[in-house]
Amino acid sequence: MSTELIRIPILQIENFLVASIQVALHDRSAVQFRDDLLQRIFDTKARGLIIDLTAVDIVDSFIGRLIGDVAEMAALMGTRVVVSGLQPAVAITLTELGLELPGIITALNLEKGIATLRNQVKQDEDLGGGPQ
Amino acid sequence: MIQERTLLIRSDLDIVSARVEGRDMAKALGFGTIDQARIATAISELARNVVLYAGEGTVTIRPTERGARKGIEVVCEDHGPGIENVGLVMQDGYSTSRGLGMGLPGAKRLMDDFEIDSRIGIGTKIVVRKWLR
Numbered sequence: 001m002s003t004e005l006i007r008i009p010i011l012q013i014e015n016f017l018v019a020s021i022q023v024a025l026h027d028r029s030a031v032q033f034r035d036d037l038l039q040r041i042f043d044t045k046a047r048g049l050i051i052d053l054t055a056v057d058i059v060d061s062f063i064g065r066l067i068g069d070v071a072e073m074a075a076l077m078g079t080r081v082v083v084s085g086l087q088p089a090v091a092i093t094l095t096e097l098g099l100e101l102p103g104i105i106t107a108l109n110l111e112k113g114i115a116t117l118r119n120q121v122k123q124d125e126d127l128g129g130g131p132q
Numbered sequence: 133m134i135q136e137r138t139l140l141i142r143s144d145l146d147i148v149s150a151r152v153e154g155r156d157m158a159k160a161l162g163f164g165t166i167d168q169a170r171i172a173t174a175i176s177e178l179a180r181n182v183v184l185y186a187g188e189g190t191v192t193i194r195p196t197e198r199g200a201r202k203g204i205e206v207v208c209e210d211h212g213p214g215i216e217n218v219g220l221v222m223q224d225g226y227s228t229s230r231g232l233g234m235g236l237p238g239a240k241r242l243m244d245d246f247e248i249d250s251r252i253g254i255g256t257k258i259v260v261r262k263w264l265r
Binding site: 024025026027028057058059060061062087088089090092093096097098099 | 143144145147148151152155165166168169170172173176177180224235237238241242
């Protein structure tokens with residue numbers, strides 16, 4: 001049995017970061033992912049972050065809360081977060097669990113996620129620089 | 133013939149294995165994708181409680197029947213400290229640790245049947261079932 005951490009690649013497109021989860025994350029890898037994301041946001045000064053869950057078929061309360069934490073922490077650092085590609089079964093189980101992720105912006109897919117982020121960032125700039 | 137499976141739960145890696153087993157068996161039994169996700173998520177919540185509170189335990193997944201109904205049964209057992217006030221932990225938002233306090237009530241909502249037997253100093257046994265429609 002491997003106890004090695006799984007590291008999720010975090011890509012940069014323009015001034016956005018994109019991370020697509022393609023594997024079943026165990027708890028420690030998920031925590032590592034959160035820490036990696038926040039460090040990359042700090043290093044790149046990215047204006048937006050997309051977490052793509054297209055390939056994720058189960059989000060339990062631990063991972064759900066972690067995604068909520070990332071969005072909250074990123075907002076503190078001035079970065080907008082969009083979650084894309086939530087499968088219907090995942091959306092249903094999350095609400096049945098009682099985890100509705102308030103404040104999280106979602107998009108149907110990665111492409112729409114990028115469009116949503118662009119709009120968000122533009123709005124922030126129009127309002128004078130966005131969340132600081 | 134689908135065989136019963138028992139998995140040892142000791143770490144977060146075992147939580148992932150247990151929910152994969154659960155999903156696979158649910159699929160083999162004819163559950164749709166949404167019920168597969170419900171069953172796998174419930175297993176995840178129960179197995180995480182074992183790791184958090186008891187340190188070690190087992191998850192057994194098996195096909196089950198009641199009259200004409202067929203379904204899946206998950207038994208989660210540990211010899212941990214036991215739960216002092218079962219009524220309290222079944223309330224939404226109650227948590228004594230890093231959890232969100234939605235583990236047990238969440239698992240109950242995701243499944244059709246939920247039975248819990250917890251004794252201080254002896255351990256906790258939780259049985260959940262989901263029935264095919």
